[in-house]
Amino acid sequence: MEQKERFTPHDDPDVQLMLRFQQGEMEAFQQLFHKYSPSVVNFAFRFLGTQARAEEIAQEVFLQVYRWQKRYEPKAKFSTWLFKIAHNHCLNEVRKGEYRVSLESFDPPEDREGDERERNLPDTTSAKGEDILAAKEAAARIQRILHRIPESQRTALLLSRMEGMSYQEVAEVLGSTEKAVKSLVFRATQSLKEGLRDMLDSYDL
Amino acid sequence: MICETIKPHLVAYRDGELSEQDRSRVTAHLNACPACTREEKQLGRVEEMLINLERITPSPDFAATFWHRLEQEGQSSQEQPESRLARWWRGLREDLTSWQWTPALAGAASLLVFLSYMLTGRPTTTPTSPVQPAVQVVAAVPPPVAKEPGLFVNYNVLAELDKLNHFDEIAAVQLPGAHDTELANEENLPPELLKDPSFFVHYPILKKMEELKDLETVLDLPAKGDEHIRG
Numbered sequence: 001m002e003q004k005e006r007f008t009p010h011d012d013p014d015v016q017l018m019l020r021f022q023q024g025e026m027e028a029f030q031q032l033f034h035k036y037s038p039s040v041v042n043f044a045f046r047f048l049g050t051q052a053r054a055e056e057i058a059q060e061v062f063l064q065v066y067r068w069q070k071r072y073e074p075k076a077k078f079s080t081w082l083f084k085i086a087h088n089h090c091l092n093e094v095r096k097g098e099y100r101v102s103l104e105s106f107d108p109p110e111d112r113e114g115d116e117r118e119r120n121l122p123d124t125t126s127a128k129g130e131d132i133l134a135a136k137e138a139a140a141r142i143q144r145i146l147h148r149i150p151e152s153q154r155t156a157l158l159l160s161r162m163e164g165m166s167y168q169e170v171a172e173v174l175g176s177t178e179k180a181v182k183s184l185v186f187r188a189t190q191s192l193k194e195g196l197r198d199m200l201d202s203y204d205l
Numbered sequence: 206m207i208c209e210t211i212k213p214h215l216v217a218y219r220d221g222e223l224s225e226q227d228r229s230r231v232t233a234h235l236n237a238c239p240a241c242t243r244e245e246k247q248l249g250r251v252e253e254m255l256i257n258l259e260r261i262t263p264s265p266d267f268a269a270t271f272w273h274r275l276e277q278e279g280q281s282s283q284e285q286p287e288s289r290l291a292r293w294w295r296g297l298r299e300d301l302t303s304w305q306w307t308p309a310l311a312g313a314a315s316l317l318v319f320l321s322y323m324l325t326g327r328p329t330t331t332p333t334s335p336v337q338p339a340v341q342v343v344a345a346v347p348p349p350v351a352k353e354p355g356l357f358v359n360y361n362v363l364a365e366l367d368k369l370n371h372f373d374e375i376a377a378v379q380l381p382g383a384h385d386t387e388l389a390n391e392e393n394l395p396p397e398l399l400k401d402p403s404f405f406v407h408y409p410i411l412k413k414m415e416e417l418k419d420l421e422t423v424l425d426l427p428a429k430g431d432e433h434i435r436g
């Protein structure tokens with residue numbers, strides 16, 4: 001925790017890349033795009049539920065980063081700043097009302113050949129058929145629960161679990177406090193635990 | 206009772222986000238409480254399932270699409286290239302104000318009338334109709350043109366068109382092409398226009414503008430304040 005407090009944005013190599021981009025080094029921006037665009041797509045997909053929209057949002061996020069080239073001021077880690085933009089874009093997308101995700105779109109995809117949702121499932125090629133089915137069911141159920149919980153809980157959970165952010169970093173993204181993030185992550189995890197209860201009970205803990 | 210105070214901290218405990226003091230307190234409790242230990246393991250299992258979700262891989266054309274969008278944005282911010290329709294409109298205005306060649310005036314006048322006809326959805330005065338001086342002729346217009354009052358009957362319409370600043374959107378509107386060239390099927394087409402072949406050069410564009418759903422909204426946009434007629 002003490003190390004985090006001593007951290008300054010300029011210590012972040014990605015902030016340095018952004019500053020180099022600010023000086024006109026396009027290659028620095030390309031590096032940032034290649035490093036972070038898959039994560040932003042993944043975050044947006046988990047937030048919104050469809051890959052096509054997630055990719056559009058991710059592109060808009062990086063377009064915004066590009067547009068902010070001259071105005072950028074390092075006040076946090078680059079990833080924190082980037083996901084703050086991504087979070088805002090996802091929220092706008094949801095609130096525009098254009099976007100509706102039906103719960104059935106998260107059903108297991110066996111009957112839909114080539115469906116993008118098959119990508120969401122763990123690679124269980126070496127596992128038994130039952131395990132594969134269980135993993136598919138778990139993935140679909142998790143996505144449904146993610147979509148049901150409040151957006152702030154969803155973002156807190158996704159960033160802390162899938163992007164490995166600390167509570168402090170998540171708080172910066174959400175414009176909140178560490179204490180609030182702790183509560184958000186806890187409640188989101190509780191919702192998942194409740195939704196997956198039967199599966200959890202079947203495990204030998 | 207103490208279990209209820211410990212449980213809200215279990216996720217943060219697993220995440221290493223508790224203070225040393227709280228962490229010690231939770232650890233001590235877990236060592237003595239099988240129920241909370243089980244709860245903590247279940248939370249761990251949930252976390253594991255979440256982390257094990259496969260990460261989405263961007264589609265193969267994702268990066269290429271992005272760089273293309275970026276390139277387009279860079280071009281538009283640097284050059285503001287003139288769209289096809291903007292080019293046509295500028296050309297039309299220049300034609301109308303390039304008064305040294307009068308043979309085109311007849312065709313241009315017909316074009317203006319038809320434009321008005323299309324935009325308002327009802328017939329207006331034709332070039333041969335008695336002219337009502339709704340608009341004063343601009344001073345810069347050369348005298349030979351000023352003698353053609355029919356040309357200015359629909360000046361208002363053209364002036365309003367100057368406010369169109371969504372040329373790209375208009376040009377991008379996809380319209381069924383079936384009627385673009387089937388003039389014979391057009392109803393209520395003023396017979397004067399049918400006599401004027403020069404009008405039909407711009408017919409597809411006029412059709413596109415006619416069918417633009419929010420044309421009225423576009424026309425309501427504030428004018429940019431530039432000149433309506435180039436001298």
